Amino acid sequence: MRFWPRSLAGQMALLIALALLVAQLINFSVLLRERRNFRFEQATGPAVARIVDAVERADAAVLSPDRGRVRLLDASPIDKAAEHRPEVEQGIRDALREAGLQVGRIETAVVAERPPRLQRPGTPRARRLRERNRSSGDLIIAVERVGGGWLVSATPWPRDERDLFARLIAQTLILYGIVLLPVLWIGRRISRPLRSLALAARRFTPGEVDVPIEEDGPQDLREVVAAFNALRLRVTAMLDEKDRMLGAIGHDLRTPLAALRVRIESVEDEANRTKMADTIMEMDRTLDDILSLARLGRPSEPLTEVDLSALVDAVVEDFRDLGAPVTFDEETPRLQLRLRPSLMRRAVRNLIENAIKYGVSADVRIVADTRQVEIVVADQGPGIPEDRLADVFDPFTRLETSRNRDTGGVGLGLALAHAIIADAGGSIRLQNRAGGGLDATILLPR
Numbered sequence: 001m002r003f004w005p006r007s008l009a010g011q012m013a014l015l016i017a018l019a020l021l022v023a024q025l026i027n028f029s030v031l032l033r034e035r036r037n038f039r040f041e042q043a044t045g046p047a048v049a050r051i052v053d054a055v056e057r058a059d060a061a062v063l064s065p066d067r068g069r070v071r072l073l074d075a076s077p078i079d080k081a082a083e084h085r086p087e088v089e090q091g092i093r094d095a096l097r098e099a100g101l102q103v104g105r106i107e108t109a110v111v112a113e114r115p116p117r118l119q120r121p122g123t124p125r126a127r128r129l130r131e132r133n134r135s136s137g138d139l140i141i142a143v144e145r146v147g148g149g150w151l152v153s154a155t156p157w158p159r160d161e162r163d164l165f166a167r168l169i170a171q172t173l174i175l176y177g178i179v180l181l182p183v184l185w186i187g188r189r190i191s192r193p194l195r196s197l198a199l200a201a202r203r204f205t206p207g208e209v210d211v212p213i214e215e216d217g218p219q220d221l222r223e224v225v226a227a228f229n230a231l232r233l234r235v236t237a238m239l240d241e242k243d244r245m246l247g248a249i250g251h252d253l254r255t256p257l258a259a260l261r262v263r264i265e266s267v268e269d270e271a272n273r274t275k276m277a278d279t280i281m282e283m284d285r286t287l288d289d290i291l292s293l294a295r296l297g298r299p300s301e302p303l304t305e306v307d308l309s310a311l312v313d314a315v316v317e318d319f320r321d322l323g324a325p326v327t328f329d330e331e332t333p334r335l336q337l338r339l340r341p342s343l344m345r346r347a348v349r350n351l352i353e354n355a356i357k358y359g360v361s362a363d364v365r366i367v368a369d370t371r372q373v374e375i376v377v378a379d380q381g382p383g384i385p386e387d388r389l390a391d392v393f394d395p396f397t398r399l400e401t402s403r404n405r406d407t408g409g410v411g412l413g414l415a416l417a418h419a420i421i422a423d424a425g426g427s428i429r430l431q432n433r434a435g436g437g438l439d440a441t442i443l444l445p446r
Helices: 008-059 086-098 124-133 162-203 221-267 270-294 309-323 341-359 411-423
Strands: 071-072 103-111 138-145 149-157 303-305 324-329 334-341 362-368 371-379 427-432 438-445
Touching: 008 071, 008 086, 008 138, 008 149, 008 162, 086 103, 086 138, 124 324, 162 221, 221 270, 303 309, 303 341, 309 334, 309 341, 309 362, 309 371, 334 341, 341 362, 341 371, 341 411, 341 438, 411 427, 411 438
Parallel strands: 324 362
Antiparallel strands: 071 149, 103 138, 138 149, 303 334, 362 371, 371 438, 427 438
16 A cells, blocks of 8 residues: 555546556557457468469469469478467368368467578568568468478468557557646645645644635535534534633632632631631642543643743742752753643643652753753652553542542642643653652654
């Protein structure tokens, strides 16, 4: 399938070219058969008539052995190793039988040059014909008489069909030029709406103002384009409705959480009050993660030129202010990337939080080359089983199943970070180190 064209116009042209080639081959086989039949009749018909006449004259003893088109020889001049023609021999035998003549053996052969005994001086025109036909060869016909001797005749005979092949190739090339060029033009014109549709589908971003695709081309393609335009409007409307619903849910849930936060101030037991405050804070953080993950497909934050090193350093400083064991390589060069800074800070923060919760500490560094930038967060924990490395990116998935708040949240941190990085055109890679610990790497294109 390497040479199969990928475009619609190319596939149409190739299929038509194959169909034309098959048609030309069929036409050639029919033409070749008709030509061979015609050649057989043209060559053997006069030869049979001359042999019949020669048999009658030989029986009347008026045949000159060394003159005329048919020679009377004592033995067949045809070599056993020559190129024999069994179908011609059978045709001559049938023709002689129909003429009422009984003969012995019949031998035929195609030779490049007539034997000396069969050559005749002839006229200049005859010599020119022989010279012109010499490249084709001669068919030697030898018929054994019942009374003895061999009647031998020679007639021009084409040895190959090279001229027919040349005409077929020229005809096919001309046909391809006449048919395939318009087909390619028509195919590209027909597939133009499909290319526009594919480009619009790749560029479609819900929430952005987008111009509908022009409905052009055949009726089938017009219907497909119209259906895509309608589908895009429906998807945008559904996402708008989802955002309104999520906003309402967030507002309705944060209101009672705020009321609970006020009411716990009246709790006299400080230990219980602290636990209640932590629970409310955890619920508020979980709600914020869920809403952020649900709205990630339509971020309200625009793309901005960001100093990535400064952004990561600011996130690390926030953890240091809280006394967390986080380090950052300060020698990282300045890197300017187009990102959504708030979302990127959140993705880096989630990876560092996971490293602190499950791996004691976090060592952050940035590695850059000409094609991509890597933000590596290394911890000193036990790592993740190899068969579970991909599972941790699923929402609400935790390797630690106790649901204890001290050992982690509800399993949205890595899922949210993965979605943020994917929206930025990058990816996250998790890799266990040989000496222990886990490397969580954010890969971003430059």
